[in-house]
Amino acid sequence: AQSVTQLDSHVSVSEGTPVLLRCNYSSSYSPSLFWYVQHPNKGLQLLLKYTSAATLVKGINGFEAEFKKSETSFHLTKPSAHMSDAAEYFCVVSPWGFQKLVFGTGTRLLVSP
């Protein structure tokens, strides 16, 4: 079965400190992996994607994620949080040949001044 586990429902950081949002996946086949961000009352925006090329993926707004097959993880990081990063973040998996995108339950990032 294909699944995604976002290990933290909420993460709180101070502005200027590093961000780590954790995602583990279960996939029978070589997956594509994505991180999306959703600001309050807005749609979903793609942050970054892994589709079997480089394992370290850089995205928009300074975010990056590393695909670790041995750990079945795809954690999202940013060196220095900004107030505008406060939002809901979703990890998504789609195994090779699979038709659907499987969403995690989301992690709410709170950024304090």
Added chain:
Amino acid sequence: NAGVTQTPKFRILKIGQSMTLQCTQDMNHNYMYWYRQDPGMGLKLIYYSVGAGITDKGEVPNGYNVSRSTTEDFPLRLELAAPSQTSVYFCASSYKREGRNTEAFFGQGTRLTVV
């Protein structure tokens, strides 16, 4: 390039009424999806389609119907609206490259309230 367009953006329905949420994409994507997002929750797949004339159920299909007569359009029909269908609905599209799903492109959502 408009991407994925959903209409309407907001709607209030009375219990028992019906409506159709419209979704159209201009990227020639084969795959299209309907998700619902309840407050504070993630996205749940209602229905999806892998091409014109082909649809399949997702996690939460009860109370909904879809059709896919063209590549561009994927309307979602609510029959006999119930308060449990109060949610934000997102339409999305994607395609496959070398067997892999690309990222999904999302519409801006339809906020539906059933009273």
